[in-house]
Amino acid sequence: MSLASSPSSGRLYGLARVCRCWRAARATIYRHRLPPRTEPPRRRGPVGSMPDPALVEAIRAVLAASPFHGEGQRKVWARLRMQGVRTSRRRVLRLMREHDLLAPSRVGSPEARATTTAPSSPTPWTPCGQQT
Secondary structure, three states: OOOOEOOOOOOEOOHHHHHHHHOOOHHHHHHHHOOOOOOOOOOOOOOOOOOHHHHHHHHHHHHHHOOOOOOOHHHHHHHHHHOOOOOOHHHHHHHHHHOOOOOOOOOOOHHHHOOOOOOOOOOOOOOOOOOO
16 A cells, blocks of 8 residues: 555555545554454553552442441542552542442432522513612
8 A cells, every 4th residue: 555656656655645646544554554453452551559459449348338228439438548548539539430339429309409589470661760
């Protein structure tokens, strides 16, 4: 494709020119040049204080020891820190979401929460300087 040379000048066409003639994005060409991955991509960065399955078990232990029906991720994260498990709050949130461990959220009708301060009837408009 871009390794083909011009018959008149002998120079290579180049990927940008070929993509322009074919009306294809260069990103598409580059993506299809590589073979597909065999394993799924891993999360980047350090693993943390413990692997994910062990941290999920620690989260479950915190939730089981709690006297309440459900705990939020901030309380669980704080209790883990008090036990000496240092991890990020976002990681705790991600694991609690993945394993369906978050506290049930409040559900209500929007009409019950909606309060208005607008008057019930609009005030009549009068031009400036005119008496009503």
